[in-house]
Amino acid sequence: MLHVAVIGTGSISDVHLRAYLDAADEVRVVALADVTVEKANAKREEFGLREARTYADVGELLAAEDLDLVSVTTPPSAHRPVAVQALEAGVHVIVEKPMAPSLEDCDAMLEAQRRSRKLLSVIAQNRFRDEMMQLKAVLDSGKLGSISHTRIASEWWRGRSYYDLWWRGTWASEGGGCTLNHAIHHIDLALWLLGAPSAVAAMMTNAQHDNAEVEDLSVAILQYERGLAELTSSVVHHGQRQEIVIQGERARVSQPWDVTAETALPNGFPAQGGDPDVVADLEEVAAGLAPLTHTGHAAQLRDVIAAIGEGRPPLIDGNDGRRAIELVTAIYQATIERRTIDLPLPPDDPYYRAGTLVQRAPHFFEKTASVGALDGDISVGGTDAPAGVGPAGA
Ligand SMILES: NC(=O)c1ccc[n+]([C@@H]2O[C@H](COP(=O)([O-])OP(=O)(O)OC[C@H]3O[C@@H](n4cnc5c(N)ncnc54)[C@H](O)[C@@H]3O)[C@@H](O)[C@H]2O)c1
Structure with a gap:
């Protein structure tokens, strides 16, 4: 049984949590982390993860828990620091797209992955x-x-x-x-x-x-x-x-x-x-x-879980994210x-x-508002575009 944590409990974390709960015979979500810990607490309630512990600080999470795998579902600028920290703590990492905002960031993540000999997979669910x-x-x-x-x-x-x-x-x-x-x-x-x-x-x-x-x-x-x-x-x-x-x-x-x-x-x-x-x-x-037995995020997360078990690289790795x-x-x-x-x-x-x-880069316009969260569902996994028309996500 792999012990998993999700770091960054906003919109897309739902898709990761659903996939992990669907693979409950192989993984258990033991912890959730978010800089706004109330969001992690709310997610724990929403998904009925009564035994999962919540953290505001990634360092604290990694020190306190015996983890096998984390999903990094933070905004892009936090992908590198969080993924590197997790890899350096000896934990396999699945990081949301885009891998990071620059090639230098990607290479720092790949270097941490090589040193740790853990897996690094970048989401490309389509x-x-x-x-x-x-x-x-x-x-x-x-x-x-x-x-x-x-x-x-x-x-x-x-x-x-x-x-x-x-x-x-x-x-x-x-x-x-x-x-x-x-x-x-x-x-x-x-x-x-x-x-x-x-x-x-x-x-x-x-x-x-x-x-x-x-x-x-x-x-x-x-x-x-x-x-x-x-x-x-x-x-x-x-x-x-x-x-x-x-x-x-x-x-x-x-x-x-x-x-x-x-x-x-x-x-x-x-x-x-x-x-x-x-x-x-x-x-x-x-x-x-x-036909695929699982599609989208569920399929990619299951591939990473299988790769950990089989000691093989995942189908989509850090080099794919970097490319x-x-x-x-x-x-x-x-x-x-x-x-x-x-x-x-x-x-x-x-x-x-x-x-x-x-x-x-040009500032086309200046940002005019900044809110912590927006109401409304996001569409992922075939529901964003008209049915059957295109990939989904973002
Ligand atoms: N694959 C897809 O189809 C898909 C779809 C939507 C979003 N995404 C990606 O997922 C990522 C998150 O997007 P979102 O829409 O869920 O954003 P969001 O703002 O809803 O959630 C991000 C969460 O991360 C938390 N956070 C920020 N910095 C953190 C840190 N250092 N440590 C811990 N928590 C931190 C925030 O408080 C927030 O709750 C982005 O990279 C985005 O591009 C992918």
């Missing part, structure tokens, strides 16, 4: 969805041929009040806007599906949230060996119609799931009806996958410096360092 697994299987089959173009629409919608929460809407505590905090889901998916691009061009703006320093819209172009990808990161899109559309040499596949294949007439124009054999072949690859931060950093750098950025970013690049974005 990989654990049947249609994402299908897309991955089709790409890995090589049956699409070379990839020409990918359109990644990480299009979300958030009202003005979203940025009233105390830690949102500033470069210092949120770490960035929708590129870092929303599109990170699709950025992880794109890197998982396509690998890392070699260069990035981008622009960003704040189109609708005049109460936040950070961007609410960015458009990036990613260069691959032969192909290109376009990534829209947004919290200004009504309808939240998120999509990943991959155009290969032989077919188009997408999420939401759709397969189309053209074939040429002698004159090179597309023939009526396309190529049904290619479509059938790709549909067969997708149909060959068994996503590297691409986000390059998008910010490209837009702030107004030039194309080559990847990977070397450690002597100023944008590698913690604090560079805080110094150099």
Whole structure:
């Protein structure tokens, strides 16, 4: 039985707690921590965790409890200090996305993980969805041929009040806007599906949230060996119609799931009806996958629990979290410096360092309100976007 604590008992901690309670034969939640300890106490009541102890201080929690695993569900700027502290105390760590606001922070976390020999997993729950697994299987089959173009629409919608929460809407505590905090889901998916691009061009703006320093819209172009990808990161899109559309040499596949294949007439124009054999072949690859028994956070948390038991790395580790931060950093750098950025970013690049974005990023607007908590449910796990349309979270 693994002893688990959740650090940061705000909105997303509910999803972690539900997943742990659902795996009660393998884990027990023994403690909750939050700088506002009343929030931890309230969560204990809400989830009926009568035996769990609560703490206001992470150091105290780690000293007092014999823990195997913690979920770090604090705001992004606290991910590094809390995760490093937990790893140094010999505890496995699951940290919410985004891993941290800078590559320097990510590397400090990875270094602590190596020294401790414990596991570090960064949440990327949208990989654990049947249609994402299908897309991955089709790409890995090589049956699409070379990839020409990918359109990644990480299009979300958030009202003005979203940025009233105390830690949102500033470069210092949120770490960035929708590129870092929303599109990170699709950025992880794109890197998982396509690998890392070699260069990035981008622009960003704040189109609708005049109460936040950070961007609410960015458009990036990613260069691959032969192909290109376009990534829209947004919290200004009504309808939240998120999509990943991959155009290969032989077919188009997408999420939401759709397969189309053209074939040429002698004159090179597309023939009526396309190529049904290619479509059938790709549909067969997708149909060959068994449906997931768990999806989203529950699946990722269960993978980490299994990895601890089996002494293997988790399916999504700290390097995956870092890769996503590297691409986000390059998008910010490209837009702030107004030039194309080559990847990977070397450690002597100023944008590698913690604090560079805080110094150099434009303040589109100033934050106008700062409240400790906001009323209303957050949507995670398939309920944010219209049913079956896109990943969820943030
Ligand atoms: N994976 C997803 O789909 C998803 C969805 C929503 C949020 N998130 C991520 O989860 C994290 C938290 O977001 P949220 O919406 O739950 O925020 P929140 O403000 O509702 O909760 C964060 C909690 O952490 C506490 N806290 C802050 N600093 C702390 C520290 N040093 N030690 C202990 N507690 C501390 C705060 O008091 C607060 O209760 C963010 O990184 C966010 O991006 C992920």
